[in-house]
Amino acid sequence: MRLRYPDTIRIIRVPCTGKVDLLHILRAFERGADGVYVVGCMEGDCRFDRGNLRARKRVEQAKAILDKVGVGGERVKMFNLSSGEGPRFAEYAVEMTKKITEMGPNPIKEAMGKAA
Amino acid sequence: MIVANKKPIEEIIEMVKGYRKILIAGCNECVTVCEAGGKKEVGVLASSMRMFFMNEGLKTEIDEITLERQCDHEYLEELRNSIDQYEAVVSLACGVGVQFMAEKYFATHVYPGVNTCFMGVTEERGVWSERCQGCGKCILDRTAGICPISRCAKRLLNGPCGGSTKGKCEISKDLDCAWQLIIDRLKELGRLDEYEEIAPIKDWSTERAGGPRKVVREDVRQ
Numbered sequence: 001m002r003l004r005y006p007d008t009i010r011i012i013r014v015p016c017t018g019k020v021d022l023l024h025i026l027r028a029f030e031r032g033a034d035g036v037y038v039v040g041c042m043e044g045d046c047r048f049d050r051g052n053l054r055a056r057k058r059v060e061q062a063k064a065i066l067d068k069v070g071v072g073g074e075r076v077k078m079f080n081l082s083s084g085e086g087p088r089f090a091e092y093a094v095e096m097t098k099k100i101t102e103m104g105p106n107p108i109k110e111a112m113g114k115a116a
Numbered sequence: 117m118i119v120a121n122k123k124p125i126e127e128i129i130e131m132v133k134g135y136r137k138i139l140i141a142g143c144n145e146c147v148t149v150c151e152a153g154g155k156k157e158v159g160v161l162a163s164s165m166r167m168f169f170m171n172e173g174l175k176t177e178i179d180e181i182t183l184e185r186q187c188d189h190e191y192l193e194e195l196r197n198s199i200d201q202y203e204a205v206v207s208l209a210c211g212v213g214v215q216f217m218a219e220k221y222f223a224t225h226v227y228p229g230v231n232t233c234f235m236g237v238t239e240e241r242g243v244w245s246e247r248c249q250g251c252g253k254c255i256l257d258r259t260a261g262i263c264p265i266s267r268c269a270k271r272l273l274n275g276p277c278g279g280s281t282k283g284k285c286e287i288s289k290d291l292d293c294a295w296q297l298i299i300d301r302l303k304e305l306g307r308l309d310e311y312e313e314i315a316p317i318k319d320w321s322t323e324r325a326g327g328p329r330k331v332v333r334e335d336v337r338q
């Protein structure tokens with residue numbers, strides 16, 4: 001199955017979404033990412049029991065922080081799918097890309113450009 | 117341990133937004149365990165603040181450090197040679213650490229990054245509750261190891277008040293009545309007769325009501 005998804009996305013593989021730390025998400029934005037999304041297994045299907053639930057909490061924490069610092073909590077999102085759902089993976093990629101394109105670039109980049 | 121809770125990021129930013137070089141200092145002890153002021157929280161706060169300042173177009177340097185403890189000279193001294201380069205420090209230690217930092221580095225602006233709450237336990241991850249108020253004269257020997265000073269809303273010493281209902285305290289149905297817990301445990305231990313003994317009037321002068329306290333131990337003092 002050869003599926004196309006937007007080439008602006010950089011995939012970072014982790015053994016389980018439970019490995020994704022709040023700090024990883026924040027640092028990505030600090031370094032200029034326009035959006036971050038975490039794709040985990042279906043809830044209830046985590047091989048490590050609670051990894052994807054932990055990830056969801058961290059995504060929520062990141063959302064709250066990004067809202068407070070003016071970057072925008074909408075730029076981060078959690079998705080769930082099962083391992084056989086390649087087409088859905090591509091769908092999520094398209095959905096997220098569309099959303100971030102609508103929102104425009106990470107405001108930090110622009111602000112720093114002006115400050116420099 | 118000393119239990120603290122995170123201060124909202126916006127509150128911290130408001131305190132220090134006028135400074136352009138800031139140190140965020142965590143503590144490796146209690147506040148690490150209660151996930152309010154350890155290395156991880158330092159990293160998250162620093163990253164959040166960097167983003168805020170960048171977004172405002174304010175070039176601000178934010179450094180991170182986490183000391184072993186902030187309530188001992190030994191570890192606070194580690195900042196001696198670097199502290200002067202900072203316009204302000206946000207300490208994520210409990211109120212004790214924040215104050216010791218401010219005492220030691222008199223010319224440095226020091227701000228609190230957590231709300232210090234109480235001495236307590238981790239009931240489960242994300243849930244902490246109070247167990248001791250440091251009254252200075254522990255009476256746990258007479259109360260089956262359950263502290264009525266910190267756990268009874270009225271700090272009663274001779275059994276429950278009339279508001280104790282089905283094991284819960286009258287101030288909240290989510291709160292166990294400390295005296296119910298004490299009685300249940302005395303019963304379990306076969307020591308219910310001790311409950312009949314009238315507790316003497318407690319000497320509250322060793323409690324905070326007697327003013328700020330100090331322990332001086334000549335046996336270990338140098």
Ligand code: SF4
Pocket residue numbers: 247248249250251252253254255256263264265266
């Ligand atoms: S009796 Fe006093 S010292 Fe003992 S646990 Fe209660 S508050 Fe703490």
Ligand code: SF4
Pocket residue numbers: 267268269270271272275276277278279280281284285286287292293294295296
């Ligand atoms: S109900 Fe129990 S814990 Fe609450 S104030 Fe009365 S005796 Fe204390």
